[in-house]
Amino acid sequence: MVVGQEVARFLFQRIASGALVIVFASALTFFFVNLAPGGPSSIMRFDVSAEQREALIKRMGLDKPVVERYADWAAGAIRGDLGTSLLSDEPVTQRIGERLPNTLILAGAALVVSILIGIPIGLIQALRRGSALDHLLSFYSAIGLAVPVFWLGIVLILVFAVSLGWLPSAGVTTISEDTLVERLRHLALPTVALATTTLPTIVRFMRSAALEVLDEDYIRTAASKGLAPRVVVTRHALRNALIPVVSAVGALVPRLLGGTVVTESVFSWPGMGRLALEAAQGRDYPLITGITVVVAGIAVATTLLVDLAYTRIDPRLRAS
Amino acid sequence: MKLDLSSFPFRTTSVLVVAALAVSACASPTQPGASTAPSAQAGPVSGGTVTMPIGADPTLNPWSPNAFIESLFINRVLFDGLTKPGKDLAPAPDLAESWTTASDGLSWTFKLRSGVKWSDGTPFTADDVAFTFNDIVLKPDLGAQNRASYAAVKSVTVVDATTVRFDLSRKFAALPSFLAYNAGILPKHVLSANPLTTTTFNKGTPVSTGPFKVDKYTSGQSVSLVRNENYFGAKAFLDKLVFTVVADPNTQVAQALSGDLQIMILDNKAAVDRMKSAAGLSVVARPLVQYYWLSLNQTDSRFTDVRVRQAFVTAIDRAAIIKSVELGYGSIANSPITPALAAYYDPSLASKYPYDPAKATELLKAAGWTPGANGVLQKDGKPFQFTMDVGQRGVLEPVNALIQQDLKKVGVIVDLNTMEWNSYIQKDVVRREYTATVNWWTYPSDPDVFPYYHSSAAGKGFNIPGYQDPKLDDLLVQGQSTSDLEARKAVYKQLQQYTSEVLPYLFLWYPQEIDVLSTSLKGVPELGLRDAMHYAGEWWLAKK
Numbered sequence: 001m002v003v004g005q006e007v008a009r010f011l012f013q014r015i016a017s018g019a020l021v022i023v024f025a026s027a028l029t030f031f032f033v034n035l036a037p038g039g040p041s042s043i044m045r046f047d048v049s050a051e052q053r054e055a056l057i058k059r060m061g062l063d064k065p066v067v068e069r070y071a072d073w074a075a076g077a078i079r080g081d082l083g084t085s086l087l088s089d090e091p092v093t094q095r096i097g098e099r100l101p102n103t104l105i106l107a108g109a110a111l112v113v114s115i116l117i118g119i120p121i122g123l124i125q126a127l128r129r130g131s132a133l134d135h136l137l138s139f140y141s142a143i144g145l146a147v148p149v150f151w152l153g154i155v156l157i158l159v160f161a162v163s164l165g166w167l168p169s170a171g172v173t174t175i176s177e178d179t180l181v182e183r184l185r186h187l188a189l190p191t192v193a194l195a196t197t198t199l200p201t202i203v204r205f206m207r208s209a210a211l212e213v214l215d216e217d218y219i220r221t222a223a224s225k226g227l228a229p230r231v232v233v234t235r236h237a238l239r240n241a242l243i244p245v246v247s248a249v250g251a252l253v254p255r256l257l258g259g260t261v262v263t264e265s266v267f268s269w270p271g272m273g274r275l276a277l278e279a280a281q282g283r284d285y286p287l288i289t290g291i292t293v294v295v296a297g298i299a300v301a302t303t304l305l306v307d308l309a310y311t312r313i314d315p316r317l318r319a320s
Numbered sequence: 321m322k323l324d325l326s327s328f329p330f331r332t333t334s335v336l337v338v339a340a341l342a343v344s345a346c347a348s349p350t351q352p353g354a355s356t357a358p359s360a361q362a363g364p365v366s367g368g369t370v371t372m373p374i375g376a377d378p379t380l381n382p383w384s385p386n387a388f389i390e391s392l393f394i395n396r397v398l399f400d401g402l403t404k405p406g407k408d409l410a411p412a413p414d415l416a417e418s419w420t421t422a423s424d425g426l427s428w429t430f431k432l433r434s435g436v437k438w439s440d441g442t443p444f445t446a447d448d449v450a451f452t453f454n455d456i457v458l459k460p461d462l463g464a465q466n467r468a469s470y471a472a473v474k475s476v477t478v479v480d481a482t483t484v485r486f487d488l489s490r491k492f493a494a495l496p497s498f499l500a501y502n503a504g505i506l507p508k509h510v511l512s513a514n515p516l517t518t519t520t521f522n523k524g525t526p527v528s529t530g531p532f533k534v535d536k537y538t539s540g541q542s543v544s545l546v547r548n549e550n551y552f553g554a555k556a557f558l559d560k561l562v563f564t565v566v567a568d569p570n571t572q573v574a575q576a577l578s579g580d581l582q583i584m585i586l587d588n589k590a591a592v593d594r595m596k597s598a599a600g601l602s603v604v605a606r607p608l609v610q611y612y613w614l615s616l617n618q619t620d621s622r623f624t625d626v627r628v629r630q631a632f633v634t635a636i637d638r639a640a641i642i643k644s645v646e647l648g649y650g651s652i653a654n655s656p657i658t659p660a661l662a663a664y665y666d667p668s669l670a671s672k673y674p675y676d677p678a679k680a681t682e683l684l685k686a687a688g689w690t691p692g693a694n695g696v697l698q699k700d701g702k703p704f705q706f707t708m709d710v711g712q713r714g715v716l717e718p719v720n721a722l723i724q725q726d727l728k729k730v731g732v733i734v735d736l737n738t739m740e741w742n743s744y745i746q747k748d749v750v751r752r753e754y755t756a757t758v759n760w761w762t763y764p765s766d767p768d769v770f771p772y773y774h775s776s777a778a779g780k781g782f783n784i785p786g787y788q789d790p791k792l793d794d795l796l797v798q799g800q801s802t803s804d805l806e807a808r809k810a811v812y813k814q815l816q817q818y819t820s821e822v823l824p825y826l827f828l829w830y831p832q833e834i835d836v837l838s839t840s841l842k843g844v845p846e847l848g849l850r851d852a853m854h855y856a857g858e859w860w861l862a863k864k
Binding site for chain 1: 369376377379385386388460461462463464465466467468517519522523539540541542564565566567568570571574575577578580740741742743745746747749750759780781782
């Protein structure tokens with residue numbers, strides 16, 4: 001099976017280069033955060049004496065050279081041990097394990113909402129190019145890009161949680177009543193806030209890709225063949241226009257995983273973004289490096305999936 | 321155009337949020353005064369859940385170096401100390417029933433309450449107290465939090481099952497007050513192997529002695545406490561006390577408005593009017609044992625002249641700072657002893673340095689600083705110019721901007737160097753590589769401020785300006801040497817007068833805390849919330 005071998009070789013190459021990316025990212029992160037001024041919060045506080053500080057530096061092993069510490073960390077990481085959090089004394093893998101699912105849920109929900117709404121809107125704008133509707137939707141996209149999430153988040157809370165009382169203001173669930181319905185109710189507002197920032201990207205990519213495709217000869221041919229406009233749009237135009245949109249989605253995934261800090265803070269959503277922020281502010285070196293490795297891993301995997309998705313959408317790529 | 325900073329809103333986010341709050345006020349179905357009619361004057365009832373926000377995941381161990389401010393509230397509920405802050409802030413019995421000091425002042429003996437049990441049913445004994453101090457606090461290699469406060473303690477001896485003796489290397493009259501301040505006793509039978517980093521304890525369900533115990537710790541979300549049926553005192557009224565992790569202060573405000581929180585500290589003071597007008601919430605101001613200061617590094621010869629320090633404090637419009645930054649919740653400070661310590665505080669000093677730029681100019685002139693080109697003061701041909709490091713936290717940024725303006729008016733040029741908090745601590749506190757900086761001290765409810773002022777703490781300890789003065793040292797030691805209240809009052813009155821005169825730090829203001837409480841929440845003593853936590857067992861919810 002020649003094709004199977006090629007696919008295997010392609011996958012192997014991609015996975016090997018992905019692993020290299022992850023190793024590089026971990027080393028870069030480890031050395032940079034250690035070079036940053038300051039230190040773990042337990043020693044960088046006003047009410048700690050010089051003597052306490054020294055004891056803690058020793059206890060955390062920070063008196064060893066950075067290279068040696070990285071070697072120790074890397075040796076553990078290969079075995080799946082990402083070290084111990086300096087801020088909580090818990091294993092880094094445990095801390096990430098607690099938070100990653102929440103981030104995946106929020107980012108996934110925002111992405112799904114963005115795609116389900118963004119693709120039809122982008123397509124409609126392309127089909128009605130220059131119309132009042134097109135301008136109106138472009139205007140809304142611009143607002144979506146411009147509105148700061150912390151502000152939008154607070155406004156959503158004030159309107160839907162405080163004034164109307166329809167939805168909970170923060171958290172992932174109700175402590176006393178942890179049901180699927182409660183979880184979905186808690187997910188609603190942060191998803192809207194986060195999707196507002198990602199939706200315009202998808203709308204814009206979809207609109208410009210569709211515009212380009214609609215000008216192509218084959219679309220005119222398909223239309224002149226007498227195909228129903230709906231078939232022309234969905235079967236021919238949409239499919240081809242989706243290729244750049246898929247890569248835009250691929251680019252959004254790492255941004256969503258690393259960039260939901262503000263949304264997570266406003267809605268008290270216990271995800272990776274807030275964890276990363278706490279880790280950076282508190283100079284929790286192993287935790288920052290661990291988070292980087294996990295996010296880099298997800299980014300590498302997403303890129304791979306996007307490439308595989310291309311081959312599904314575009315038959316020409318299957319050969320090459 | 322003149323920029324008037326005193327009315328300038330200090331954070332863009334606050335402005336936007338306040339605007340949003342105003343909008344929601346119009347849309348809110350609950351208007352002020354709608355339903356604040358008190359329920360019948362009934363006594364305390366059991367039941368209900370009170371929820372309180374904290375900024376991050378707590379570490380449930382008062383001596384852990386990772387127990388930051390978010391941990392402090394919950395640890396004060398869980399872990400009883402030998403003493404606790406009384407409702408007058410004087411040390412009151414907690415795990416200890418009574419205490420006495422030896423005639424030479426070199427030891428304190430504490431009689432422990434008998435019949436106390438840990439939340440797992442194991443009896444509490446003097447061994448737990450000895451373990452907490454000898455094996456945790458006094459072990460240098462553990463780096464336990466607050467250990468610097470116990471520098472005078474040599475060891476703790478178990479006299480019998482209900483008596484312990486603290487042996488001291490020097491007199492330490494404030495020990496009972498310090499033991500009321502984040503000094504909870506830990507269970508030897510659980511933590512003897514690993515006292516500070518046992519995560520099933522610190523981040524799980526610790527064994528404790530307080531009126532509540534941990535039911536469930538959910539990382540990033542909440543810590544739920546339930547009534548501790550083994551508690552030695554009256555059983556807690558509330559069924560549950562939940563600490564919910566809400567990092568964003570604006571979200572805390574929104575949650576309080578939607579009735580999700582029953583008690584909180586209002587960090588974003590810009591929201592105070594909105595909170596006041598909300599039905600079902602009451603807003604109270606509480607005194608704190610805290611003061612803001614400006615430290616002028618004494619290794620810089622320009623600041624060793626007391627006239628320069630007095631001139632600065634006269635040139636800074638502290639009333640305007642309190643008004644614009646604290647929205648009036650605070651009072652002018654001229655010494656380290658705060659009004660919250662009512663037994664010791666000397667109110668006559670409040671008006672010592674009224675805002676007076678002309679007077680400041682005179683003092684600076686007497687110190688040899690005269691106006692040069694552009695009105696900038698100079699001495700020996702050098703302009704009076706220096707950098708203040710600004711840590712990004714709380715109100716520090718707007719305060720520094722106001723001080724910069726005030727000093728400019730008397731011809732002193734200040735450059736502001738704003739820094740991320742962690743890096744700031746390293747530069748200014750660890751390395752002491754700074755010229756001037758503003759910050760604050762919070763300390764136990766006792767006027768013993770030895771660690772922040774004594775010469776021995778200059779340069780490396782908590783004496784941030786590095787001010788050294790034998791007369792002040794003498795007063796600090798005298799205050800530690802007698803346990804007699806009247807004698808201590810006299811010493812600390814002198815200390816207040818002396819510090820207000822020589823200004824080791826430039827005292828700025830005593831802040832007040834704004835607490836927001838649900839009107840149905842009763843039994844919370846009129847203390848800062850940190851101290852009120854010791855009384856969580858007395859809190860109760862009126863039936864609606």
